[in-house]
Structures are given as C-alpha cells and as structure tokens.
Amino acid sequence: MNGVFLLLALALCLLALAFVLIPLLREPRDAMGPSRREGVLAVHRDRLAELDQDLAAGSLTKERHARALADLERELLDSGVLETGPDTGGERRGTRRLVQVAALASMALLPFLAVGTYLSVGYSDEVFAARAPAGQTLPAQPQAEPSDEEMTREFTRLVEGLQVRLAQNPEDLQSWVLLGRTLTYLDEFEAAGRAFGEALRHGGDRDPEVLVRYADVLAELEGGLAGEPAALIEQALAIDPDHPQGLWLAGTLAYQQEAVDEARAYWGRLLAILPAESPEAEVIRGNLAELTLR
Known part of the structure; x- marks a missing residue:
C-alpha cells in the first residue's frame, strides 16, 4: 500500500510541477508594446493627479496620500513599463536561462526530496494541534497602519531601486520623474530638483506635468514661485492651457x-474644467469669492 501511495504522490508532484514550471520554460512574448506602455503611463498619471487633488482639497491626509503614492509607484515599477533600456532584453534573457535551469533541477529533485522527507518524518498528529476547535475559526490578525518610519523605509527602497535602474539606463524619462516625485515626498527637495532637471534634459521639457512638478520643487527651494518656477509654469501652460496644476500655480x-x-x-479657467461638485472646485470658488473682496 505504501509503495502505491508513494508512486501516486510522485506522479502528482510531477503533474503539479509541470503546471508551474512549463510556463517558465517558454520564451516570453513582449506583451508590453509601445501603445500599451503609453496607456499604462497615462493611467498612472491620472491616478497621481487624483491623489494630488484629494490632498490639496483636504479629503486625503498626508499619511494616506503617501501610502497611496508608494503603492502606485511600486505598481509602476513592478509592471515592467520602465524597463525600456537597450540592454535590459539581453539581461532578461540571461536571467531567464538561469531560471530555466533552476526549474529543470527543481522538477528533477523536488519529488524525490518530498518522498525522502515523508519516509524520514512520516505523518504527524501535531499538524492538527494548532487547528481551532470544531465550529470555530481562528481570529483574524488586525493589520496595523504602517508607521512614518515604515513609510520612509518604503520610499527609500523605491529611491534605491530607481537609482539602480537609472544607472543602467540614464535616458529613462519616466524613472527620472518617478525619482523626483519620490524624493519630493521624502522632503529631499534638492535631490528632487536634480532629478526633475535630468527629466527635462531627457524630454520632460515637452511634458507639462514634469514642468509643473519641477516648478513646485523649485518654489520650495527658492521660497516662492517667482523667477524660474514662473517660467516653467508659463511653459507648461503654453503646451497645455488647461493643465489643472499649472492653472492653480x-x-x-x-x-x-x-x-x-x-x-x-x-x-x-481652472474652475471651468473641474467637476462642479468636487472638493477642489469648492476650494477654487472660495478663492474667487475672496478675490471679489479685494
């Protein structure tokens, strides 16, 4: 009976490994074409703009805004959109070969290791020791809100990952922009200014969003919007006269x-393009009402 069981277990292990490992052995197709990449980036920019508007309107706290921003930036990094450098394809192929070798080794060794473990350890009644009594469920563990220190560590890891990516591909505009935004939320404005400056040198001078972000950082460094920040805002509005953040600044x-x-x-003009019932529109209406008193 034990021999039949072991054979069945071995066959099931091989079948399960086949479902997991066969996709790893196939050559991947390039699913992230230019049009899809642009679509993903556009959605990312829209979600960032919504978060910034909620923060400006007071409907989102700075802590929740920071957590949401970290999640968005991590999603963008994980999506593969930013991996557009000329050498990344060769690196991925080399890495994939290593994964395929490891997959084949796992397929060959894991069933025998499992059988050996079963023979040496066997069945243990202790498996059931930690189970809840019949009819009861184990209480769910509450998830604590991340602390400021944890958020800082998360943003720092994002910065480090972006710096590594940019060392390999310094022409990557989106990585420079993402680095500038992340450094801004870490209050490292000088480093953020350098990142946005690099973004402008790599094509960001044609993107009103990048121009406005850079102007905002420079305003923090220089203590006001006059001077270079004003020129950047004017340049952004020349490209997109209805850019919300540009109009606000x-x-x-x-x-x-x-x-x-x-x-x-x-x-x-900003009020005309905002949703009438949005918190942002309410703020602008208050500002316009204050202007009428002057």
Missing part, C-alpha cells in the same frame, strides 16, 4: 503678486 503666483485680475482669470 499660475493663479497662486498672480495672487501673491497682487495681480487680482490675472489670478481671477487663471482660477476661473
């Missing part, structure tokens, strides 16, 4: 310079 700059008519024009 342009209106804020005009307000700081007591150019009431300009501030009213920028914020009025």
Whole structure:
C-alpha cells in the first residue's frame, strides 16, 4: 500500500510541477508594446493627479496620500513599463536561462526530496494541534497602519531601486520623474530638483506635468514661485492651457503678486474644467469669492 501511495504522490508532484514550471520554460512574448506602455503611463498619471487633488482639497491626509503614492509607484515599477533600456532584453534573457535551469533541477529533485522527507518524518498528529476547535475559526490578525518610519523605509527602497535602474539606463524619462516625485515626498527637495532637471534634459521639457512638478520643487527651494518656477509654469501652460496644476500655480503666483485680475482669470479657467461638485472646485470658488473682496 505504501509503495502505491508513494508512486501516486510522485506522479502528482510531477503533474503539479509541470503546471508551474512549463510556463517558465517558454520564451516570453513582449506583451508590453509601445501603445500599451503609453496607456499604462497615462493611467498612472491620472491616478497621481487624483491623489494630488484629494490632498490639496483636504479629503486625503498626508499619511494616506503617501501610502497611496508608494503603492502606485511600486505598481509602476513592478509592471515592467520602465524597463525600456537597450540592454535590459539581453539581461532578461540571461536571467531567464538561469531560471530555466533552476526549474529543470527543481522538477528533477523536488519529488524525490518530498518522498525522502515523508519516509524520514512520516505523518504527524501535531499538524492538527494548532487547528481551532470544531465550529470555530481562528481570529483574524488586525493589520496595523504602517508607521512614518515604515513609510520612509518604503520610499527609500523605491529611491534605491530607481537609482539602480537609472544607472543602467540614464535616458529613462519616466524613472527620472518617478525619482523626483519620490524624493519630493521624502522632503529631499534638492535631490528632487536634480532629478526633475535630468527629466527635462531627457524630454520632460515637452511634458507639462514634469514642468509643473519641477516648478513646485523649485518654489520650495527658492521660497516662492517667482523667477524660474514662473517660467516653467508659463511653459507648461503654453503646451497645455488647461493643465489643472499649472492653472492653480499660475493663479497662486498672480495672487501673491497682487495681480487680482490675472489670478481671477487663471482660477476661473481652472474652475471651468473641474467637476462642479468636487472638493477642489469648492476650494477654487472660495478663492474667487475672496478675490471679489479685494
């Protein structure tokens, strides 16, 4: 009986390994074409904009915003969208060969190791020792909210991963942008400014989102929107006159310079493109109402 059982167990192990390992042995197809990559990046930018709007409107705390940002950036890194360097294909093929060798070795050795373990250890009644009594379920362990230190470590790991990626492919615009955003939320504004500066040198000067982000970081470093931040905002709005963050910053700059008519024009355009019932629209309506009193 034991011999028949072991043969059946060996056959089931091989069958299970086949389902897992055969896909690893196949050559992958390039599923991330240019159009799909652009689509994924567009969705990522939209989700980032929504998070920023919620933070600005006060409907999202800074801690929750930071956690959501970390999740989005990790998803983007894991998606493979940023792996566009010329050498990554060869590296992936070399890595895949190692995986295939390991897969074949696992397929050959694991069933015999399992049988050997069964023969040496055998069946143990202790398996049932930790089970809950009949009719009861083990209580679920509550998931604690990550602390500020844990979030900082998460963002630091993201920064390190992006730096490694950029060392291999310094032409990667999206990685520079992602690095700049991550450093911004770590309050490392000087490093964030350098990252956004590199992004501009690698094509970001044609992207209003990158221009506006860079302007925001420079404003933190220089203590205001006047000067180079203002020029970047103007450049962003020349590309996209209805860019929400660009309109917001342009209106804020005009307000700081007591150019009431300009501030009213920028914020009025912003209000027209925001959803009427959104918290952001409510904030803009309050700002416009304050302008009428001046």
